[in-house]
Amino acid sequence: MLSRTDRELLGLAVPALGALLAEPAFLLADSAIVGHLGTPQLAGLGIASAVMLNAVFLCIFLAHGTTAAVARRAGGGDLRRAYSLGIDGIWLAVAIGLGLAATGLPLAPVLVDLLGASGTAAPHAIVYLRISLLGLPAMLVVLATTGALRGLKDTRTPLFATGIAALANVPLNLLLVYPVGLGIAGSALGTVIAQMGAATWLCAVVVRGARRHEASLRPDRPGIRAAASANAPLLARTVLLRVSLLVMTFVAAAHGDAALASHQIAFTLWYVLAMAPESCAIASQAMVGHALGAGAPETAREASRRALLWGVGSGLVMAVLLLALRPVYVPVFTTDEAVRDLVWSLAVVIAAGQPVGAVLYVLDGILIGAGDTRYLAGTMLVALVTFLPLAGAVLLTEAGVVALWWALTGWLLARQVAVALRYRSAAWLRTGPAA
Structure with a gap:
């Protein structure tokens, strides 16, 4: 029930x-x-x-x-x-x-x-x-x-x-x-x-x-300026995210056409699979914002807990489907055997990272709903600093695109840990009409 x-x-x-x-x-x-x-x-x-x-x-x-x-x-x-x-x-x-x-x-x-x-x-x-x-x-x-x-x-x-x-x-x-x-x-x-x-x-x-x-x-000029100022941390967070993804594309391209093609397919799969937990994150934004605006931190806590459970559940379902349906979707994307082999392996990496990503997406949504965006921008910067050496190691050692995606999983985990620490601290539970 x-x-x-x-x-x-x-x-x-x-x-x-x-x-x-x-x-x-x-x-x-x-x-x-x-x-x-x-x-x-x-x-x-x-x-x-x-x-x-x-x-x-x-x-x-x-x-x-x-x-x-x-x-x-x-x-x-x-x-x-x-x-x-x-x-x-x-x-x-x-x-x-x-x-x-x-x-x-x-x-x-x-x-x-x-x-x-x-x-x-x-x-x-x-x-x-x-x-x-x-x-x-x-x-x-x-x-x-x-x-x-x-x-x-x-x-x-x-x-x-x-x-x-x-x-x-x-x-x-x-x-x-x-x-x-x-x-x-x-x-x-x-x-x-x-x-x-x-x-x-x-x-x-x-x-x-x-x-x-x-x-x-x-x-309303003051209102528009205030909106722009309040959104600046989210813009910074997005820019840092794009830098990380562009670095991935650069490293994948350095490993040849097959690596780049498989990376593009993997990115498409990753993007689509993220939508289920992302929808829970969107719901948590609204529910947490409403609860904190109403001065009800416990309601915000309950909404966030349920969002996390549903988000993780959807992430696990997506991971199972990704692995189970490999024989169906891999041939649809490409006829190149080298690319197929890489996508087959990359699906395992993406599936392994799904629960990590699902928790992260929902936690991001919770903190965005709480207006704790400066912290999120800071965690994205820390994650980028963590990711760059890993991506650089893949580039220099020619470890391959599969290793690159394991590095991405590490990037997700670094962000998840940083955001989870904030969530557990309850510092985001600031009530009132503004964060």
Whole structure:
């Protein structure tokens, strides 16, 4: 029999998982449609997507930071202020999106060149990137509004908005790429339209709530600056995370094409498997924030304990499925025997690290919900310092990509220990409307 806490947790986590799974659908649809235009177009899409994904990933703090801030105020019963913080987050997303788009448009050829696009792929990458940058403000608004709604314990609306946008993206792209004849530009434009639709939908929901609770919709410069300042540690944490992952790619590439190909497949598997415990982390952000905002630290403790149990359970299930289904998915990814052998071994490493990662993701979510983001940024720096010598040893000794992924497991473990110590100390249990 599920407890009330379990039911609330799952009621938030399951829709959050659906929304997380909807996000890769945009890239999968674009890849499938553009792939039929030709290899240069598909290569161009890969280059442009790498730029866009990194830009959006670096701005993920717009979702996490807004969730924590809004949940605190909502938990304390101050819905007017909660919606005001959500509106501040939206304006911050618009400002960042417009700034990045304005910077990226003239620099598109430079960015494409830095990523090593070939002469045949570069023109397609530039076209796709420039059109996609026009939709970047909408993408960031989706992050901010999703964060605001999560803070209000609404994970279903983001699921519907992103899910329908992902579905609409397919016929839009097909129409614009083929009958209209825009080629790769049509794929980019279709995705921009779908993202703008999701952003409009989510904005309408937040704005309607803000009006209902008499929150101002106008840009509030002090509020936007405060949101930016509060999110700075989360941005630093994300940058350090990206550095670690880029180091992994560099080391894998140094071991040859087979190592790099297997690393890419392993990273895809790792990313997808992390979504189940990550959805529990998202639920814990909202529940912990609400409880601490309401001055109920024991409720926050109980919510965090249940989130950890569900997160670890989902991590273990994912690990078992990863190992059991190896004969099914490994041949799907590649026909190269050398790559297959490496992926077969890498699956064991990823499975072994799943419980470690699951605990870490949920603990991260708990501390983000508590507003303890400066500590998280510090732990990410410590983990990076721990990881670099391990990655360097793999590079210098040519130990191979499997050893590199064991080093990643060590990186996860270092972060988990640091965050677990904070969790056990109860220093994060600060109650009140702000962390």
